[in-house]
Amino acid sequence: MFHAVTTPLRQHGHNRTSIPPHRDAFFDNAKYLAIVLVAVGHAWEPLKADSRVLEGAYTFVYAFHMPAFIIISGYFSRNFDLRPERVRRLVTGVLVPYLLFETAYSLFERLAGDDPAQPLSLLDPWYLTWFLIALFMWRLTTPVWRQIRRPLPVALGIAMLASVTPEIGDDLDLQRVLQFLPYFVLGLCLRPEHFRLVRRRSVRLLAVPVSAAAFAVAWWSVPHMNTGWFYHRDSAQELGAPWWCGPVMVLALFGCSVLLAACFLSWVPGRSLWFTALGAGTLYGYLLHGFLTKAGDYYGWYDAAWLHGPLGALTVTLLAAAAVTLLCGPPVQRVLRCAVEPRMTWAFRRDAGQRARERELAGT
Template structure:
């Protein structure tokens, strides 16, 4: 091909509606979980809904991220994406939250080692992307990540600094998402006839129904054993109050259940495009921005104490509306410099060899 030949067109990668549907539903559940948090202390119904959502929603979100992660040797382009897509947004939004806390509380304390509210996910995602190519070189990456996750829970020194506790604890779900793609389960699922699909969906509905009934009937016991703190995956067992040697079995059980529920969740996702499919490409905007809208509900007593029954569905409806609004294109245009900073100024433009040495132009090489 000469320089005069037309360049071949690169076909854009076709998006699979199932995964965009899963992305948007998962991030909407994240918003709902954060929105109803102030209600769970005084309402068993709210706490039941909260536990139901937290049993699988964050594992699903991490799984989806792992499904689309690259496991090959990281190249310059991939490493740049880690910086522009994850590290820079973290620094930007952590700085913004520091200013918010300063304006509200009067104390200015800039601490990039401790993530504000939901920003832990960005730190964890950066580590997961970097670690995955090395982890999958091992023979049993999923089993190894599960063992590491359970074992790490015994050490209180593995805490929330740089989101280390959640990074290690939730790593198996990231690897699980990668494993699903490696086994090409999406293609097999999409190829199944409707009658088989609905058998699996019926089983998924039965599983979620059983989970909801179990939580509702045992809500006092679940409060007593502090199961919520296990579902957050951010504390060591002794910190929660479990010094026993078998405490890791609780995390393992929660983890296995969450993986099964994640598969059931994906089975219930529409395989075709829906009204919210296009919204699934905006999950990071929703994740980073929804906390600013929910912050007043979290930090004020407006939802504290015993509330009428209609407050819970009203808050859920509000959270769904927030997810829809933050998915809109005008939000992307306004906040793209914060959520997706390009930062071309940050990277050197000189061509380099594989060893990183500078390639000099011919007139200088002589």
């Protein structure tokens, strides 16, 4: 999802920022706004227990922000195949950042978190890095999903089975990989006309009462529902529920999350705005903001009493949005591109077709 290149959808209005012609402002806007919601949601975690309204907002956001992220990831993976150049891009753009940042976060937990027992394990993703290894596995299976006649029901069946299988364990966060799989497969099944459909004026207007009702349900559910269901990282048994609740919740949350993701996308601007270019740097914001969030926990940034009131929640929200905005910007991209988007041409063999084309060009 982070490296979106597509044929532009219909644009409205004049471009206010300069973006490459092969990028679509709508999807860059959607990625930026989604990463802001991710960062804000993480910043709310230490405060949500003090306010039912804030915890309701947290539940509401968690119902759709990662599903929307993953649906867009699937949409931009539709053409993935096992051609050498795409496999290289998958390795350098997803797998290598996972290896680097999983190591970095584990070391950060050891040092800043004062937890010398934190293992350096590449099989147990810590905090944010689960999404990268999940995206790696989802994209590798894309050719399989393209061959299946009814991919979405199959993916939902796999997610339902995972939700009643606590034996899966924590290796590579497979529970999340499997339970979030239907959203990725849904993205694979979508076409540009589907996104045009949700951006109709009638859908935007309908999204207002739907979102308001969803927020009211989220507020009501605070004392009645375990928010662990929204993380998709545990089976029903691990959440203390009967086994049959797993498949039921997978289907219920899928319907709810897709509906709210559609509401979110319906309000995403389609024209180029001041933050549109930042959509190209969402991987940087995603991977880096976790250090700030965790540092706030480790160093007592949330200890001030005033932060646990309405003004404090608003301040934290604005700071989180501003921080992730800066982390998506060009200066951060220039400094950390070697870690987040390494080229690594030295690590790959040049395929025979490329060598033949270069010899042909040299002979002309």
